[in-house]
Each structure stands twice: as structure tokens, then as C-alpha cells.
Amino acid sequence: xxxxxxxxxxxxxxxxxxxxxxxxxxxxLRYEMQRTGTREGCAEGDCGACTVIVGERTGETIVYKAxxxxxxxxxxxxxxxxxxxxxxxGGDGTLHPVQQALVDHHGSQCGFCTPGIVMSLYAxxxxxxxxxxxxEINQALAGNLCRCTGYGPIITAAQxxxxxxxxxxxxSLADRVRLLKSLESKAGFSLTGESGYFAPATxxxxxxxxxxxxxxxxxxxxxxxxxxxxxxxxxxxxxIYLGNVRELQEIDExxxxxxIGAGVxxxxxxxHIARHYPDFGTIIRRIGATQVRNQGTLGGNIAxxxxxxxxxxxxxxxxxxxxxxxxxxxxxxxxEDYFLTYGKQDLRAGEFIEEIILPLxxxxxQFIAYKISKRFDQDISALCMGMSFRQDGERRRxxxxxxxGMAEIxxxxxxxxxALEGAIxxxxxxEQAMTALEKDFTPLSDMRATAxxxxxxxxxxxxxxxxxxxxx
Ligand SMILES: Cc1cc2nc3c(=O)[nH]c(=O)nc-3n(C[C@H](O)[C@H](O)[C@H](O)COP(=O)(O)OP(=O)(O)OC[C@H]3O[C@@H](n4cnc5c(N)ncnc54)[C@H](O)[C@@H]3O)c2cc1C
Ligand code: FES
Ligand code: FES
Numbered sequence: 049x050x051x052x053x054x055x056x057x058x059x060x061x062x063x064x065x066x067x068x069x070x071x072x073x074x075x076x077l078r079y080e081m082q083r084t085g086t087r088e089g090c091a092e093g094d095c096g097a098c099t100v101i102v103g104e105r106t107g108e109t110i111v112y113k114a115x116x117x118x119x120x121x122x123x124x125x126x127x128x129x130x131x132x133x134x135x136x137x138g139g140d141g142t143l144h145p146v147q148q149a150l151v152d153h154h155g156s157q158c159g160f161c162t163p164g165i166v167m168s169l170y171a172x173x174x175x176x177x178x179x180x181x182x183x184e185i186n187q188a189l190a191g192n193l194c195r196c197t198g199y200g201p202i203i204t205a206a207q208x209x210x211x212x213x214x215x216x217x218x219x220s221l222a223d224r225v226r227l228l229k230s231l232e233s234k235a236g237f238s239l240t241g242e243s244g245y246f247a248p249a250t251x252x253x254x255x256x257x258x259x260x261x262x263x264x265x266x267x268x269x270x271x272x273x274x275x276x277x278x279x280x281x282x283x284x285x286x287x288i289y290l291g292n293v294r295e296l297q298e299i300d301e302x303x304x305x306x307x308i309g310a311g312v313x314x315x316x317x318x319x320h321i322a323r324h325y326p327d328f329g330t331i332i333r334r335i336g337a338t339q340v341r342n343q344g345t346l347g348g349n350i351a352x353x354x355x356x357x358x359x360x361x362x363x364x365x366x367x368x369x370x371x372x373x374x375x376x377x378x379x380x381x382x383x384e385d386y387f388l389t390y391g392k393q394d395l396r397a398g399e400f401i402e403e404i405i406l407p408l409x410x411x412x413x414q415f416i417a418y419k420i421s422k423r424f425d426q427d428i429s430a431l432c433m434g435m436s437f438r439q440d441g442e443r444r445r446x447x448x449x450x451x452x453g454m455a456e457i458x459x460x461x462x463x464x465x466x467a468l469e470g471a472i473x474x475x476x477x478x479e480q481a482m483t484a485l486e487k488d489f490t491p492l493s494d495m496r497a498t499a500x501x502x503x504x505x506x507x508x509x510x511x512x513x514x515x516x517x518x519x520x
Contacts, residue, residue: 059219069245074117085133096192099164103129114171119274133163145212191337269343310347360458364450365434369405387457430497482507
């Protein structure tokens with residue numbers, strides 16, 4: 049137990065005492081440290097004004113990622129490195145290349161968004177050798193909202209930032225790695241105080257803690273949990289942080305199956321999944337924006353039970369399983385059985401999601417997925433569909449179709465599947481399958497879409513698969 053959180057900032061170890069478990073990093077930076085370069089716009093992970101960089105040691109190097117400070121709890125920084133826009137200040141007052149490029153190419157008008165944009169581009173430059181291409185720049189900036197400059201000059205600055213001389217680091221990588229190592233503990237980390245905060249280092253310790261505190265809030269990436277604090281002002285009670293359990297962050301391919309630890313972030317999962325299922329990769333690539341994908345986890349996307357989470361329809365269509373752990377016991381269930389009714393999942397007191405089990409493609413298997421939302425990036429689905437089948441001449445077999453946004457839970461379209469199963473792949477059959485969706489779903493109207501729209505678009509997605517798949 050410790051009464052303080054310790055992390056690296058500007059090359060020095062910082063010790064912060066008496067930290068509330070749900071104190072946001074943004075609030076601490078602005079109100080305790082007067083590091084007001086990090087801005088508050090939306091306080092819900094949407095605008096990127098609060099973008100900072102968090103570094104995590106991996107072997108003898110440090111992996112840096114842009115994250116939103118508004119939904120990041122300060123204690124999760126324990127043992128990590130933090131970089132804010134003030135960290136870029138050269139000792140002699142010179143601007144960092146990213147900043148100088150923005151000045152030279154007129155990338156800032158009112159300046160409100162600028163520190164966040166600087167940090168997103170700085171994170172891009174840290175993870176990228178040489179000049180990034182336009183797609184990479186767009187990806188890096190998709191989570192940064194600028195209302196007045198317009199993105200043209202900002203993108204030009206991003207294309208030019210590598211042409212400026214690189215600043216000399218004030219502290220070497222080896223020294224930073226050494227300092228981070230000195231903050232690590234095999235026994236995990238916990239904070240003293242009335243409402244507890246635990247950050248176990250092993251799956252065994254996590255299982256023990258979840259059994260001991262079955263009412264605790266499990267915190268993974270915090271892209272949902274953070275908003276419970278900043279928007280709903282909820283008291284989360286005891287918090288158990290999963291982000292230090294390395295075993296939960298493993299991805300392993302064996303026996304024709306991809307085993308994805310529940311704590312694997314979207315950013316890490318994309319390549320592993322896209323290699324086998326490119327459409328699923330595209331769906332993950334469209335979740336939130338870079339900052340959200342750097343924090344959010346696949347386990348969190350399932351555990352929150354949302355009817356509009358983007359991964360469950362894909363995973364259900366692919367026949368994925370879920371490994372759940374309670375104390376020393378584990379059980380494996382089909383993911384589709386995890387979602388019971390709205391807000392209720394098959395998760396017992398003291399249990400947590402350990403792993404997602406994703407079968408790899410069989411011969412002739414095809415997987416197609418579509419996400420429908422008002423914007424391409426940084427938007428929640430109105431509906432999302434995953435469809436898997438095996439091509440057998442002119443017939444489709446083993447058809448599995450699942451939708452998000454069409455019911456109170458992510459759900460299979462069984463009547464539609466039956467209409468397509470083993471049938472000849474022709475327009476009349478596809479039209480029957482489209483009509484069958486009326487039996488499968490009675491969607492709701494909400495601010496994202498009307499019930500009528502949802503049903504019509506769902507039908508159109510089936511038609512789109514047929515039109516796009518090549519047929520006589
Ligand atoms: C700006 C923004 C954009 C977003 N865009 C999208 C989008 O496009 N598509 C989409 O699907 N989602 C989107 N989300 C929602 C969010 O990113 C996901 O739901 C995310 O996957 C949650 O994962 P997390 O690791 O952040 O979970 P957390 O917020 O840490 O936890 C979410 C819930 O799951 C529980 N939990 C977490 N891990 C486990 C576990 N291993 N076992 C048991 N319970 C657990 C927590 O207790 C909590 O109830 C967005 C969120 C934000 C803030
Ligand atoms: S303040 Fe908008 S993303 Fe954090
Ligand atoms: S410069 Fe004004 S919001 Fe971007």
C-alpha cells in the first residue's frame with residue numbers, strides 16, 4: 049500500500065500524495081500543477097483538447113501513445129512516463145519542431161485546440177521514423193477537433209515537421225528506462241485511503257481482489273468508466289485497475305484460434321485481427337479516434353454490455369468465445385450467450401473477462417462488416433453488422449449474421465441466417481433474407497436513428513453484401 053502515486057514527468061520522478069482514485073489527470077494538471085496548456089473541451093474523450101502522451105516501458109524501450117487526460121485517472125500513471133505540452137519547452141525557450149512547423153504554416157488561429165494538436169503530432173513523430181503519409185496524419189488528428197483554423201494548414205505542418213532539426217533530449221532513453229524500472233513492483237500497486245484503488249500485477253492477484261471486492265468498479269481503458277465520473281458524477285467506490293496485468297494484454301495465436309487478453313487495447317488488436325479479417329480491422333479502426341483506441345480495450349467493449357458496441361456484432365458473427373474467471377475457476381461461454389438483456393450480462397459476482405477467443409478463418413470463409421454512423425471517425429454506430437459464411441459453389445453455408453444497434457443487446461439475425469443458409473446466392477433469396485430481418489428485429493428510435501431507418505439500412509446491408517460479392 050502506498051499513500052502516493054509516482055511517475056516520470058520532465059525527466060524527474062514526481063510523487064503525488066493523497067490522490068483520490070478517480071481524480072482525472074486533466075484536473076490535476078490544471079488545478080494542482082497550473083499546467084494549463086492541456087485544455088478542457090468536452091471532458092468526455094471526444095475533442096482531443098486535453099491530449100497528453102503516456103509512455104510505458106517495454107523491455108529497454110518506452111512505447112508512447114497519445115491519450116485523453118480528461119478521462120484518465122491519475123493513479124493509473126503509477127510507473128509510467130507523462131509528457132504534456134509543457135514538456136516540449138526547450139531550456140532556451142525555442143519551440144519544438146512540431147510547434148515551429150505549426151507557426152510557420154499558420155496552423156493555429158484561436159489556439160484553443162493547438163496544444164492537443166501539438167501532442168497528437170508529437171506522438172505521431174515519436175512512433176514514426178521519417179515523414180508520415182497523409183493517411184497516418186489524418187489518423188493522428190481524427191480525435192482533435194479544430195473549429196477555426198481548418199485542417200489544411202495543420203496537415204501541411206504535420207508533413208513538414210520532420211524537416212526541422214530534432215531537439216536534443218534532456219534525458220537519455222536509457223536513463224528514463226532506468227527510472228521507470230525503479231518504480232515497478234512485482235506485487236502490484238494500491239493506494240491507501242477509504243475508497244480503495246488496487247492495480248494488481250498478475251492475473252492471480254486480480255482474481256483474488258475481484259473475489260474480495262465483488263462490488264468494485266473494474267477499470268480497463270476507462271473510455272466508459274472515465275465518463276461515469278466526468279459526466280455522471282458517480283462515486284465508483286473501490287476501483288480495481290486492470291492495466292498493469294501484463295497477462296491480460298497478451299495476444300496469442302494457437303490451434304487455429306486467436307486468444308486476445310481482455311486488456312488488449314484496440315490499437316494493439318487491429319493488426320492481429322485485420323490480418324485474418326480485414327473488415328473487422330476496419331471496424332476497429334473506426335472506433336473513436338487514436339486517443340480512444342490507445343486506451344479502450346476489447347474486454348471493456350464487451351463487458352459494458354452496450355447494444356451499440358462495435359466489436360460484439362463482428363465477434364458474434366465469427367463465433368467467438370469468452371473466457372471468464374472467478375477466483376481460481378475459469379469457464380468458457382459463447383460470446384452471444386454473454387448478453388442476456390439490456391444492462392444484464394452473464395457475469396457473476398467476483399467474475400471478470402479474461403480472454404476473447406476468436407476462431408481463425410476456415411477454408412472458403414468470408415467475413416464482411418459494416419458500420420453505419422453519421423461521421424466516419426469518432427462516432428458511435430447507429431448500427432453495425434458482421435456477416436460470416438463459407439462459399440460452397442453457388443451456395444452459402446454456415447451463415448452467421450449479427451447486428452449491433454438493432455435490439456437491446458448485440459444479437460444474431462437468425463431468421464435472416466436461415467433464409468440464406470444453403471440457398472443459391474441469387475437476388476430472390478437475398479430479398480427473402482432481407483424481409484426475414486423484420487422477424488429478427490424491432491429496433492428502437494433514438495437520437496442516432498429512427499427504427500424505420502435502422503430496419504431499412506439493415507436490409508440494405510444484406511443487399512450490399514450480395515451486390516459486392518460477385519454473382520451471376
Ligand atoms: C470519444 C469516444 C468514442 C468512442 N467511440 C466508440 C465507437 O466508435 N465504438 C464503440 O464500440 N465504442 C466507442 N466508445 C466506447 C468505448 O471506447 C468502448 O466501450 C471501450 O471498449 C470500453 O473499453 P475500456 O477499456 O475503455 O473500458 P472501461 O471504460 O475501463 O470499462 C467499461 C466497462 O467494462 C467493465 N470492464 C472492463 N474490463 C473488464 C473485464 N476484463 N472484465 C469485466 N468487466 C470489465 C468496466 O467495469 C466497465 O463497466 C467510445 C468512447 C469514447 C470516449
Ligand atoms: S477535453 Fe475533450 S477529449 Fe478531453
Ligand atoms: S485554432 Fe481555434 S479551435 Fe483550432
